[in-house]
Amino acid sequence: MSAPHILESVAGHDATADTPTAPPSPAVQVAVPTRRRAPLSWSMRIGLAVLVFYCAVALLSLVWTPFDPLSPGVGEGYMPPSREFLLGTDRLGSDILSRIMAGARYDLGITLVAVTIALVVGTILGTIAGYYGGTVDIVISRCVEVFQAFPGLLFAMLVVKAVGPGVLNIILVMSFIGIPDYLRLSRAEIRSRRNWPYAEAARMVGNRSWQVAFRHLLPNSAGPLLAFTSINAAFVALVTASLGFLGLGLDPNTPEWGSMIARGQDGVMTGEWWLSFFPGLAILGMTGAFYLLGDALSDLTDPRRRR
Amino acid sequence: MSDVLLSVENFSGAFRAADGRLTPVLHDVNFALRTGAITAVVGETGSGKSLTALSILGIQPATFVRTSGRILFEGRDLLTLGATALRAIRGRRISMVFQDARAAMNPVFTVGQQLAEVFRLQHGGSRDAAMAKAIDALRRVSIPEPERRARQYPHEFSGGMAQRAMIAMAALICRPTLLILDEPTTGLDVTIQSEIMELIVELGRSAGLTACLITHDLGVVAETCDAVVVMNAGRVVETGTAEAIFTAPQHAYTRKLLAASLLVPA
Amino acid sequence: MRASDYVVLRTQALRKTYRVAGGRNLVAVDGVDIALHAGETLAIVGESGSGKSTVARCVLRLVEPTGGDIEVNGRSIMQLGSVSLASLYREVQMVFQDPTASLNPRMTVRQVLHEPLRLHLAMERSQREKRALALVDMVGLPAAHLDRYPHELSGGQRQRVGIARAIAAEPNVVILDEPTSSLDVSVRGQILDLLLRLQAELKLAYLFISHDLQVVRHVADRVAVMYLGGIVETGPAEAVFARPTHPYTRALLSAAPVAQWGVKRVRLRLIGEISSPIDPPDACRLVGRCPLEQPSCSRKRPPLLAVDAEHSAACPVVLGHEREAIPGAEALSRRSGGEGGATGARL
Numbered sequence: 001m002s003a004p005h006i007l008e009s010v011a012g013h014d015a016t017a018d019t020p021t022a023p024p025s026p027a028v029q030v031a032v033p034t035r036r037r038a039p040l041s042w043s044m045r046i047g048l049a050v051l052v053f054y055c056a057v058a059l060l061s062l063v064w065t066p067f068d069p070l071s072p073g074v075g076e077g078y079m080p081p082s083r084e085f086l087l088g089t090d091r092l093g094s095d096i097l098s099r100i101m102a103g104a105r106y107d108l109g110i111t112l113v114a115v116t117i118a119l120v121v122g123t124i125l126g127t128i129a130g131y132y133g134g135t136v137d138i139v140i141s142r143c144v145e146v147f148q149a150f151p152g153l154l155f156a157m158l159v160v161k162a163v164g165p166g167v168l169n170i171i172l173v174m175s176f177i178g179i180p181d182y183l184r185l186s187r188a189e190i191r192s193r194r195n196w197p198y199a200e201a202a203r204m205v206g207n208r209s210w211q212v213a214f215r216h217l218l219p220n221s222a223g224p225l226l227a228f229t230s231i232n233a234a235f236v237a238l239v240t241a242s243l244g245f246l247g248l249g250l251d252p253n254t255p256e257w258g259s260m261i262a263r264g265q266d267g268v269m270t271g272e273w274w275l276s277f278f279p280g281l282a283i284l285g286m287t288g289a290f291y292l293l294g295d296a297l298s299d300l301t302d303p304r305r306r307r
Numbered sequence: 308m309s310d311v312l313l314s315v316e317n318f319s320g321a322f323r324a325a326d327g328r329l330t331p332v333l334h335d336v337n338f339a340l341r342t343g344a345i346t347a348v349v350g351e352t353g354s355g356k357s358l359t360a361l362s363i364l365g366i367q368p369a370t371f372v373r374t375s376g377r378i379l380f381e382g383r384d385l386l387t388l389g390a391t392a393l394r395a396i397r398g399r400r401i402s403m404v405f406q407d408a409r410a411a412m413n414p415v416f417t418v419g420q421q422l423a424e425v426f427r428l429q430h431g432g433s434r435d436a437a438m439a440k441a442i443d444a445l446r447r448v449s450i451p452e453p454e455r456r457a458r459q460y461p462h463e464f465s466g467g468m469a470q471r472a473m474i475a476m477a478a479l480i481c482r483p484t485l486l487i488l489d490e491p492t493t494g495l496d497v498t499i500q501s502e503i504m505e506l507i508v509e510l511g512r513s514a515g516l517t518a519c520l521i522t523h524d525l526g527v528v529a530e531t532c533d534a535v536v537v538m539n540a541g542r543v544v545e546t547g548t549a550e551a552i553f554t555a556p557q558h559a560y561t562r563k564l565l566a567a568s569l570l571v572p573a
Numbered sequence: 574m575r576a577s578d579y580v581v582l583r584t585q586a587l588r589k590t591y592r593v594a595g596g597r598n599l600v601a602v603d604g605v606d607i608a609l610h611a612g613e614t615l616a617i618v619g620e621s622g623s624g625k626s627t628v629a630r631c632v633l634r635l636v637e638p639t640g641g642d643i644e645v646n647g648r649s650i651m652q653l654g655s656v657s658l659a660s661l662y663r664e665v666q667m668v669f670q671d672p673t674a675s676l677n678p679r680m681t682v683r684q685v686l687h688e689p690l691r692l693h694l695a696m697e698r699s700q701r702e703k704r705a706l707a708l709v710d711m712v713g714l715p716a717a718h719l720d721r722y723p724h725e726l727s728g729g730q731r732q733r734v735g736i737a738r739a740i741a742a743e744p745n746v747v748i749l750d751e752p753t754s755s756l757d758v759s760v761r762g763q764i765l766d767l768l769l770r771l772q773a774e775l776k777l778a779y780l781f782i783s784h785d786l787q788v789v790r791h792v793a794d795r796v797a798v799m800y801l802g803g804i805v806e807t808g809p810a811e812a813v814f815a816r817p818t819h820p821y822t823r824a825l826l827s828a829a830p831v832a833q834w835g836v837k838r839v840r841l842r843l844i845g846e847i848s849s850p851i852d853p854p855d856a857c858r859l860v861g862r863c864p865l866e867q868p869s870c871s872r873k874r875p876p877l878l879a880v881d882a883e884h885s886a887a888c889p890v891v892l893g894h895e896r897e898a899i900p901g902a903e904a905l906s907r908r909s910g911g912e913g914g915a916t917g918a919r920l
Binding site: 351352451465467468496497498499500501504523524525526527528529530549550553554563564565566567568569570 | 620621728757758759761762765784786787788790791824825828829830831832833834835836840843845846
């Protein structure tokens with residue numbers, strides 16, 4: 001007997017009740033899920049648009065800003081928003097718009113790099129801990145729990161104070177804070193899927209265990225991880241700005257939004273509101289966009305929350 | 308006919324998608340449940356059998372809309388009744404046994420408490436009297452040591468025992484006129500399954516219960532049911548007495564289903 | 574088809590226990606001997622808690638056996654390390670109960686089928702493509718389905734993909750773990766039909782795990798009935814179905830509903846529900862449930878006793894005390910020489 005012969009006879013049977021390709025009866029149509037992409041939700045679109053805008057501004061600031069963000073005295077001190085200085089000037093007469101544009105490089109850059117490092121390292125460790133379990137899991141999980149005992153901001157403050165300011169240090173500290181969360185999340189995701197039939201089937205078709213964990217299981221956990229990444233990014237952006245505000249992060253002259261707020265806080269009482277208001281607005285916009293995106297992503301990836 | 312307890316007449320319905328489009332799933336469904344009989348509604352996945360049963364109780368999914376027809380119960384159209392009137396009928400007049408009894412019960416109350424609570428809701432009376440009724444109902448569905456079992460939680464029950472308790476609640480505590488059983492033995496082992504079905508038949512006979520058994524298993528139907536409704540893809544393809552359906556099936560789908568159940572050529 | 578005497582899969586005194594609270598042992602599989610011959614179908618029948626799935630999972634080392642030995646094609650697989658397990662999976666494959674859960678939702682049928690060809694057989698892309706086409710042909714799927722994702726297929730089609738994946742690397746043993754129990758009845762027949770055709774075509778030996786007696790009767794050459802971790806009766810399928818001997822087998826057979834009018838069944842009823850598998854006493858597992866129980870049943874766990882040449886059951890009460898005990902493994906490794914059972918497609 002040849003294979004095509006089998007095909008003929010079997011395919012003949014198959015056309016009866018079991019093919020969604022045959023003109024489906026309406027009742028069957030409901031039972032078979034269709035692959036139609038849901039239109040992007042509004043929160044997703046807004047979140048994405050705002051973030052793209054921030055990225056564009058950050059890139060633009062590399063080649064052009066209205067004034068030099070670092071040089072004082074481009075105007076007089078404490079000038080309110082005007083045609084020349086759209087968002088006003090600060091105490092030293094620097095242009096606030098230019099500084100906010102340049103600040104996007106720091107706040108967005110630190111956030112993105114720190115979150116990426118945390119995501120990659122945390123997920124790799126979490127996947128290993130979740131898939132292999134046993135001693136590996138215990139060692140990894142316990143190590144991480146120690147760091148989790150400290151609240152994020154407090155930990156960041158302590159470490160930055162200890163190792164000193166600098167962009168690289170802030171990035172490392174921020175990603176360090178994020179790792180435990182990614183680890184716990186990916187560990188739980190992988191654990192819940194580790195004994196699923198498709199994981200066992202993947203093993204049986206010849207995959208090594210690491211291949212099962214990283215090629216088969218991890219991609220199926222991407223949804224919840226991405227959603228969390230976005231929300232975590234909002235948190236990282238806030239803590240970065242907080243460090244700047246406390247004067248712990250970077251050189252106080254750096255056009256970082258948090259330190260700009262700190263520099264302008266005395267103006268709040270005396271009526272020069274624009275000093276702190278606009279950097280604050282920039283932070284709010286960025287964290288808000290990350291939250292919107294994260295919320296939309298978790299809606300999209302959680303079947304229970306999908307409409 | 309006077310001996311018809313419930314009739315589904317020209318019932319059609321559809322699912323409404325988020326964008327408002329309707330996908331028809333039930334087409335002109337017609338059948339009647341005779342008083343005192345056990346009627347099986349048989350069909351495969353997507354046949355619409357469960358949807359029809361849920362519609363009788365008014366607990367169909369929110370996205371399901373009726374496009375035509377009515378469901379008459381003791382002369383009243385269930386589909387036009389308001390929430391309050393439906394609630395009065397649900398439980399007291401029509402009750403339902405679900406596939407997964409353990410999931411259908413509240414995990415934080417004991418089985419006895421749940422039965423007693425339902426009894427008091429339906430018939431009133433003191434807490435102690437209701438608990439006595441609950442224990443009595445458990446005894447009548449052959450649960451050993453009913454006093455001890457009544458103090459246990461649903462997760463301490465095996466699947467078969469939980470289904471017995473569910474039947475005790477739906478049939479003996481609620482004392483309905485019509486009992487709907489949605490795949491009551493699916494997922495249970497065959498030895499347990501046959502005992503549950505015997506219990507259902509016995510309760511039906513002794514309590515004069517009208518029962519509607521929703522199932523995909525023709526084997527269960529052959530031994531227990533008086534009448535059969537065969538559904539496929541949202542339509543009723545054949546109705547008849549159980550004997551007629553099994554000995555002289557008319558519709559090609561019925562014949563195919565029978566052959567497939569016995570694993571013989573159609 | 575006549576099966577050969579070559580044993581492709583053998584378990585000896587297979588045992589699996591789990592530690593539970595209080596330092597007690599849950600005995601899932603307790604001294605199971607089976608021998609599966611090339612090209613035959615051996616069905617392990619049982620209800621939940623019988624340990625039938627655990628046996629299957631032990632054979633694939635998805636569960637680590639506690640004791641006993643498992644040989645595949647003459648080689649013990651008990652010592653295989655995690656890397657050399659791949660060599661086991663070239664010889665033994667599995668079709669899962671739930672075709673939806675056993676397919677990675679993010680992989681197309683093509684990707685699913687390419688994996689074993691790449692990893693087990695180290696095929697080039699062009700070879701893989703050809704072989705994948707042949708495989709979907711063999712399981713009766715149109716070539717266009719290669720580009721589909723699991724959720725774009727019906728349940729029966731998904732199971733066909735699961736079967737194609739299992740046979741891709743040309744194993745000689747396939748473990749079928751309730752392959753039709755999550756499918757509609759009309760699809761069930763088609764899938765069994767396909768499995769029987771593939772068995773004849775590819776000379777596969779099937780270890781068929783099932784609770785569905787109708788299905789077992791249709792496909793099995795030999796049957797082993799399990800209850801609470803042990804085999805209580807085994808023999809050629811016709812013999813076991815025609816002359817069930819052990820009280821549990823009788824109860825099981827007489828409880829199975831048949832979709833025919835006017836079938837009168839002589840029920841043998843067991844009392845209550847399955848007893849606890851935790852630290853079971855050395856007694857017949859059916860003690861407390863069996864209507865034929867004698868005082869001697871509680872004294873020692875009865876061995877498999879011969880009913881006739883290839884048919885044996887673990888019930889001295891039914892078979893009479895005077896019969897001599899025969900080692901279970903020997904009884905099982907002998908195979909019926911008569912009717913070969915169901916190999917042709919009947920549906």
